[in-house]
Amino acid sequence: MAKVEKKARSEGALSDERLRELFREMLLIRRFEEKVEERFRAGELPGFLHVAIGQEAVASGVMAGLEPDDTIMSTHRAHGHTLAKGTHPNAIMAELYGKTEGCSGGFGGSMHLYDVANGMLGANAVVGAGLPQVTGTALAYQFRKEDKVAVAFFGDGATNTGVFHEALNLAQLWKVPALFVLEMNGWAESTPMSQHLPITDLSQRAVAFGMHSIDVDGQDVEAVFTATKEAREYAASGKGPVFLNVRTYRLVGHYIGDPQVYRDKDELNELRETKDPIELLRARLELSDDEFEQLDTEVTAIVEESVAFAKAGTDPAPEDALKWVYA
Amino acid sequence: MAKVEKKARSEGALSDERLRELFREMLLIRRFEEKVEERFRAGELPGFLHVAIGQEAVASGVMAGLEPDDTIMSTHRAHGHTLAKGTHPNAIMAELYGKTEGCSGGFGGSMHLYDVANGMLGANAVVGAGLPQVTGTALAYQFRKEDKVAVAFFGDGATNTGVFHEALNLAQLWKVPALFVLEMNGWAESTPMSQHLPITDLSQRAVAFGMHSIDVDGQDVEAVFTATKEAREYAASGKGPVFLNVRTYRLVGHYIGDPQVYRDKDELNELRETKDPIELLRARLELSDDEFEQLDTEVTAIVEESVAFAKAGTDPAPEDALKWVYA
Amino acid sequence: MPELTYREAVRDALSRAMREDDDVFIMGEDIAEMGGSMGVTQGMLDEFGAERVRNTPISEMAIVGTGIGAAMQGMRPVVEIMYQDFLTLSMEQLVNQAAKHRTMSGGQLKVPLTIRTQGGAGWSPGAQHAQQFESWFVHVPGLKVVFPSTPEDVRGLLWSAIYDDNPVVFFEHRLLYPLKGEVPDELEPIPFGKARIMREGADVTVIAIGRMVPEALQAAEEAEALGISVEVLDPRTLLPLDEEAIIASVQKTNRCVTAHEAVTRGGFGAELTAVVQHGAFDHLDAPIERVGAKFGPLAFAPAMEQWAVPHAADVLEAVKRTVARA
Amino acid sequence: MPELTYREAVRDALSRAMREDDDVFIMGEDIAEMGGSMGVTQGMLDEFGAERVRNTPISEMAIVGTGIGAAMQGMRPVVEIMYQDFLTLSMEQLVNQAAKHRTMSGGQLKVPLTIRTQGGAGWSPGAQHAQQFESWFVHVPGLKVVFPSTPEDVRGLLWSAIYDDNPVVFFEHRLLYPLKGEVPDELEPIPFGKARIMREGADVTVIAIGRMVPEALQAAEEAEALGISVEVLDPRTLLPLDEEAIIASVQKTNRCVTAHEAVTRGGFGAELTAVVQHGAFDHLDAPIERVGAKFGPLAFAPAMEQWAVPHAADVLEAVKRTVARA
Numbered sequence A, B: 001m002a003k004v005e006k007k008a009r010s011e012g013a014l015s016d017e018r019l020r021e022l023f024r025e026m027l028l029i030r031r032f033e034e035k036v037e038e039r040f041r042a043g044e045l046p047g048f049l050h051v052a053i054g055q056e057a058v059a060s061g062v063m064a065g066l067e068p069d070d071t072i073m074s075t076h077r078a079h080g081h082t083l084a085k086g087t088h089p090n091a092i093m094a095e096l097y098g099k100t101e102g103c104s105g106g107f108g109g110s111m112h113l114y115d116v117a118n119g120m121l122g123a124n125a126v127v128g129a130g131l132p133q134v135t136g137t138a139l140a141y142q143f144r145k146e147d148k149v150a151v152a153f154f155g156d157g158a159t160n161t162g163v164f165h166e167a168l169n170l171a172q173l174w175k176v177p178a179l180f181v182l183e184m185n186g187w188a189e190s191t192p193m194s195q196h197l198p199i200t201d202l203s204q205r206a207v208a209f210g211m212h213s214i215d216v217d218g219q220d221v222e223a224v225f226t227a228t229k230e231a232r233e234y235a236a237s238g239k240g241p242v243f244l245n246v247r248t249y250r251l252v253g254h255y256i257g258d259p260q261v262y263r264d265k266d267e268l269n270e271l272r273e274t275k276d277p278i279e280l281l282r283a284r285l286e287l288s289d290d291e292f293e294q295l296d297t298e299v300t301a302i303v304e305e306s307v308a309f310a311k312a313g314t315d316p317a318p319e320d321a322l323k324w325v326y327a
Numbered sequence C, D: 001m002p003e004l005t006y007r008e009a010v011r012d013a014l015s016r017a018m019r020e021d022d023d024v025f026i027m028g029e030d031i032a033e034m035g036g037s038m039g040v041t042q043g044m045l046d047e048f049g050a051e052r053v054r055n056t057p058i059s060e061m062a063i064v065g066t067g068i069g070a071a072m073q074g075m076r077p078v079v080e081i082m083y084q085d086f087l088t089l090s091m092e093q094l095v096n097q098a099a100k101h102r103t104m105s106g107g108q109l110k111v112p113l114t115i116r117t118q119g120g121a122g123w124s125p126g127a128q129h130a131q132q133f134e135s136w137f138v139h140v141p142g143l144k145v146v147f148p149s150t151p152e153d154v155r156g157l158l159w160s161a162i163y164d165d166n167p168v169v170f171f172e173h174r175l176l177y178p179l180k181g182e183v184p185d186e187l188e189p190i191p192f193g194k195a196r197i198m199r200e201g202a203d204v205t206v207i208a209i210g211r212m213v214p215e216a217l218q219a220a221e222e223a224e225a226l227g228i229s230v231e232v233l234d235p236r237t238l239l240p241l242d243e244e245a246i247i248a249s250v251q252k253t254n255r256c257v258t259a260h261e262a263v264t265r266g267g268f269g270a271e272l273t274a275v276v277q278h279g280a281f282d283h284l285d286a287p288i289e290r291v292g293a294k295f296g297p298l299a300f301a302p303a304m305e306q307w308a309v310p311h312a313a314d315v316l317e318a319v320k321r322t323v324a325r326a
């Protein structure tokens, strides 16, 4: 039987210092993605980009709850996860510019960030497609008795895919050490949950597999951290995978440039004012304007440096295109 | 929210006369399939055959609860469903012999029985594959405001397929008039449920969609009838599809010729003695040996006649193979 | 004659069919309020309502399967798979179901379903958003396969697809959407199995599909400056294929180049080559040359991408190779 | 040399790899107690245990996807898809994922995964249990494609597939399983990309795969009685393809027939034809003839089935047509 636990907002699980570090990381992610938006609009970035503004606490909270050797797979909305997992901003920005110094050597782009050495096993441009691979990665850990968990990120839209069902079902059947982190932001592109889901409480999806599930407020980095840590312990101890049902908000368009014709502007503005995880944490930490400015200056400098690094990077030779087709 | 109702064994929903008719139909299905086994072992039947001995009450009970214009789609184990839906035994037997008089003109075989005029929209040799087509059929009924429901049969193994998830999810989202009849016989080929499912109560599968679900004892034709009738009313009234969680038993091998090396023989024998739906109904109806013999003689004659009909049928010309590639 | 973009031409065919016929409806991801990820169905929700312009969950298998079920009941659904790459998620329903119900039922069922999809490189989409899979479906009896290259053709052929009683996989190319062309006031259904000679020529026949049609026309222009007269033929429907027109053209020109954006190996150019070498064997003065993408997953960085996918220059090179053989 | 059936040869390769190497494991539907629906893995559960011989749910997409994940961690999973027809359910993971991780990651990842599957007509399975899809995968860069026709080849090539660092789609043919052949005591890995001349001949080269290899050999025998000397070549691996050996053979014989059980249109014979006409253009004395199944979903009744799928007689007819052209 699936246990569905409602988590109360956790208090004091993290020291103020650690929370400040997470705040700084979330701010870095925010500034990084704002910069990506800006550079895309300036015509500098090729391809198809999606930012996760509003969902930073999920990335930072989950990674904070993991051990360094744990691995993740992400989605089309991967910048924050990848930064939080420890990939250098320079390597990500260089990837977005299509440079050989990029974290995927310029072969991947925004939807295919990889940093295997850092435990980032890949972003995926096909909704849901990473899920069975996370099951398989966790199966390898189980086989080898390694103390690692594999973590999948995915959205509410992804819970409608057949592969979601097959992958979680198999993970539970074999009790592999995996975490399935649902970022429920209420939208699949332009389609609201009411149009793509017959249910509203997505923890019910876990019931179909009898998978342990935990509900989390995704705007609260500490709550995400606590839930992840608990889930990780559960999964690593051999009890089976855990479904993290994280409620969050997409405070921007689906892709960079999305005019969001389908979305109520007042509602969006209200969400921006009330649900911004960075503002919420700033208030909780009671950061002074000076403190905030200092952090902001620091992370902005990192972001600017990443752009400079990327622009100074090397363009791959055209015929490198076939360099990695086969091992 | 999904409502999961446990049905008590229903009493008196059907007159004794109607129950006797259903008994006769179940016996016909049984004798038909026994004959199919026999003719296959005699080397007369080509192809790949699966019988549903032990599951007759599901076929007869569901069809009894439907209206004549309702439609079904079935699986690799389709003889009983097709007979109960009203296809003449001659047409089915002729199909198994590959004759043009067969219900699919000799093009389908056992795993591809069709009788569209009788509301049998097709058996399917790919596990789960009929499910979205039932959703789509029901969608057409909804569009056209027709008072019909579309019914899908599938097994416990099929609930592990991605398409099961997608098809039921969509059916519930759009509230189409469909019934999803799970025949939980505990096995997927040689694989017991414990090896292929992380849960034991399959009504939990419906929870993932918030689909109304009803538990049924599949060895009791009256219970199946009652549940189906109730489900049909629910679906036809626009409330949405219904999941029928039917517990039943496969009292034979997966396919004709299956040595069942994977199965405990004592357990199987016990099931045969205690769970045979025909014996159970015979006892309930308190049929005398004479009464039984009479019915048996009748249905056996029908079966024999179907074999004679099939053998006297026409072999398709080889080049007919391409007759129906395009409409 | 009015001008429409390729995108508008698709929309026009859909809208006209839906105006005339209650059995036609469309479904797919984000096709309603957003008007589709390529803007093809913009405005259609307003005109036809949410019942007939249906947003779906991300369920590519069920989208096609549901379409099959509705089509079996005599409706004429047009489903959209947002990117061809996601057709990989619907293969079972397309190949084992839609293509086979008619034969398996001995003629009792028809599946008048249209599956629209699009794709194409040229905008740095990376390896999972630009594949071209038309050749797979040509290998599946029971399906029809269409890949138009002009606004007029896309409109007339989509109409025919909707009214065809068989499942049709209908390919559009992302880079063609903004291209304009004249289309007749009246919608003229274009029959399947009829190639179009896009440009007449005497020295070599280029058989091109999709985006490679305009590229081939450009190559033909450049070849003309070099004194080479290129005929450009667009089969438009890949299954059925107008073998007669293709063979007649090569019998005239004695040389042949095939061109598509998909990777060359195993691509539709192989089938064309097999047909042409068989039908025009005695007329061929040079080996048939195949133009297509280089054999690798599409790399992201623009320089690599542009190098990997074929352009007019590649067609021109191939044309020159065939002529050099004389 | 000992004799093994094709079935035993597959089992032998799997078992030897699992004995030597903890990273190798197998998973698929009903492969444990039942030993697989074709009996290939019989006895392996007893030897290796349920951890390494894993029955799975009916989840073809997850079977492949899970294999990919484990392979990315350096394991060498061999997954079984019971019938090729069900590969249609795994296409997304095969095509967009397994084939592309290496390129998309800029060389950081490898996917040493083997996907075994089987199929084939000849036992009245109907339209959904006998398709042959090898040509699809030849169109997917990043995959390798193998289709052996003898016990020795299936064993040596399966070993190479398991130890290849790339995803390999490995086709077996149902009707070949009971066939016996000599195999060396020591397992000899057979490298990919090397064709095998099954029989030497002077007048025409038949390039055959899978079940059509024994059929071609029979046709060659019958042709010999008619005074036609047929060379039979089995490429064994379709991707990579031994173009050199193929072209050399046709340059010698000046005629070519391709043969597979899949439907002809869009099949691997088209790719072979394109390669041969290009590489041996000046040597060809007749159009290349393609032998394959007729273009329809496989009908059930034996008479229709036998008529639709190709046999030695069809190869012989094609051989005669090429020779008649002289």
Ligand SMILES: Cc1ncc(C[n+]2csc(CCOP(=O)(O)OP(=O)(O)O)c2C)c(N)n1
Residues within 6 Å of the ligand: A076, A077, A125, A126, A127, A128, A154, A155, A156, A157, A158, A159, A185, A187, A188, A189, A250, A254, C029, C058, C060, C082, C086, C089
């Ligand atoms: C299989 C598949 N279908 C469709 C798409 C196009 N697409 C990209 S993102 C997206 C919405 C995803 O929604 P969700 O899973 O909730 O993630 P979110 O974008 O909200 O982070 C869609 C439909 C895709 N990439 N893959």
Ligand SMILES: Cc1ncc(C[n+]2csc(CCOP(=O)(O)OP(=O)(O)O)c2C)c(N)n1
Residues within 6 Å of the ligand: B076, B077, B125, B126, B127, B128, B154, B155, B156, B157, B158, B159, B185, B187, B188, B189, B250, B254, D029, D058, D060, D082, D086, D089
């Ligand atoms: C997609 C797919 N995978 C595998 C098979 C092979 N197969 C045929 S029946 C079957 C078991 C089905 O189990 P279940 O759904 O419980 O139905 P039952 O046979 O018990 O009636 C399997 C694995 C198939 N036909 N289709």
Ligand SMILES: [Mg+2]
Residues within 6 Å of the ligand: A155, A156, A157, A183, A184, A185, A186, A187, A188, A189
């Ligand atoms: Mg979302």
Ligand SMILES: [Mg+2]
Residues within 6 Å of the ligand: B155, B156, B157, B183, B184, B185, B186, B187, B188, B189
């Ligand atoms: Mg079962």
